[in-house]
Amino acid sequence: xNGYLVLASCIFxxxxxxxxxxxxxxxxxxxxxxxxxxFSEVPYYLSINNYLYPTLAALSVPFLAITAKFxxxxxxxxxxLSRAAAVAFLVYAPFAYTPLGDxxxxxxxxxxxxxxxxxxxxxxxxAWNMVTRNGFRIEIILACTGIxxxxxxxxxxxxxxxxxxxxxxxxxxxxxxxxxLNLVRNTAVIIAYTDQxxxxxxxxxxxxxxxxxSFFWAHNVFAELLAxxxxxxxAYTLFRxxxxxxxxxxxxxxxxxxxxxxxxYRDR
Numbered sequence: 291x292n293g294y295l296v297l298a299s300c301i302f303x304x305x306x307x308x309x310x311x312x313x314x315x316x317x318x319x320x321x322x323x324x325x326x327x328x329f330s331e332v333p334y335y336l337s338i339n340n341y342l343y344p345t346l347a348a349l350s351v352p353f354l355a356i357t358a359k360f361x362x363x364x365x366x367x368x369x370x371l372s373r374a375a376a377v378a379f380l381v382y383a384p385f386a387y388t389p390l391g392d393x394x395x396x397x398x399x400x401x402x403x404x405x406x407x408x409x410x411x412x413x414x415x416x417a418w419n420m421v422t423r424n425g426f427r428i429e430i431i432l433a434c435t436g437i438x439x440x441x442x443x444x445x446x447x448x449x450x451x452x453x454x455x456x457x458x459x460x461x462x463x464x465x466x467x468x469x470x471l472n473l474v475r476n477t478a479v480i481i482a483y484t485d486q487x488x489x490x491x492x493x494x495x496x497x498x499x500x501x502x503x504s505f506f507w508a509h510n511v512f513a514e515l516l517a518x519x520x521x522x523x524x525a526y527t528l529f530r531x532x533x534x535x536x537x538x539x540x541x542x543x544x545x546x547x548x549x550x551x552x553x554x555y556r557d558r
Contacts, residue, residue: 295330299323300383303376314361317372321357324375325350337497340510356549367541370449378445385437394437395419399430402476411481423484426501436472439517440465443524450534459531464524471520475513482508 302320306313328347335343360368385391399419406413406421416422419430432438447460482488488495488507495506529536 295323295327299327300379303379306372307376314364318358318361320375321354325354342514352550356546360545367538367545370538371542374445374449377448378441381444382437382441385432391432394435395430395432398435401473402430405473405477406480421480423480426484428480428483434476436468439521440468443468446525447528447532450532450538452532456532460528463527467524479508479513
């Protein structure tokens with residue numbers, strides 16, 4: 291079911307790129323399918339004690355309501371935001387729905403294993419996409435390749451019209467930076483988990499699996515926080531390369547914050 295929601299969202303967003311009379315409704319359906327997908331993933335993330343994505347799912351409800359309202363009004367700010375989502379799907383879809391995904395996973399697994407061993411921590415392949423060390427196994431999935439973050443940031447870069455120079459600089463900023471730092475992230479998580487660096491607060495971080503606490507803190511907390519800082523840094527640099535993005539971000543902030551304030555004061 292989850293895969294169908296992502297596919298539906300992808301189809302609707304790509305349809306939004308076609309200039310038809312129903313393109314704004316296609317974007318509405320695309321955002322709706324994405325919000326439903328976020329909620330469908332909540333049980334999984336709660337099972338691994340990851341509370342970031344359930345929080346995002348909750349926040350996506352008012353976001354969807356505001357976005358749908360202004361898409362129906364043909365607001366250009368929300369259209370640019372939907373364009374960013376559509377381009378992100380255009381980049382992500384070949385890896386999600388073709389053998390390119392497995393190819394990328396295999397490449398990232400091999401490069402991550404090389405980095406772990408190069409740092410003096412002996413590890414081996416347990417399967418084509420699984421690293422084993424000290425009796426622990428870590429599976430590399432598509433989410434561990436960095437392709438989602440790369441697709442999102444490329445979508446952001448494409449949200450407004452740009453010159454060839456801006457496109458080139460944006461690509462060079464986003465793709466190599468995220469890809470290399472994602473390999474570093476994978477390597478750090480594997481070493482921290484298999485060496486049990488963070489066996490703390492099992493009541494919060496444990497799931498009944500021996501040693502999982504170290505994985506929780508390394509992967510679900512520290513790596514997520516560092517990824518957030520990285521994406522903010524990339525976004526700031528993109529704003530310098532593409533000044534129109536800063537104007538768009540300011541416009542979107544005013545739109546969403548204004549709607550939330552109006553809803554809050556109306557309910558009081």
